[in-house]
Amino acid sequence: MTIKAEHEIxxxxxxxxxxxxxxxxxxxxxxxxxxxxxxTSGDFELPRAEAIE
Structure with missing residues (x-):
């Protein structure tokens, strides 16, 4: 088994x-x-769950 040179492609x-x-x-x-x-910009808020009435 010989080592083959890497082809250009x-x-x-x-x-x-x-x-x-x-x-x-x-x-x-x-x-x-x-x-x-x-x-981290400060204006990001997670959505709040709506109160179930």
């Missing part, structure tokens, strides 16, 4: 996958940051 796919992964991670960080800022 695998290198391109690997680079594309890393780029997509970094973009996804950046999007997740952005959403978490916006959520954190919204919650």
């Amino acid at each position: 695998h290198q391109r796919r690997k680079g594309r996958n890393i780029g997509v992964g970094l973009m996804l991670a950046g999007f997740v960080v952005l959403v978490l940051a916006l959520t954190f800022v919204k919650i």
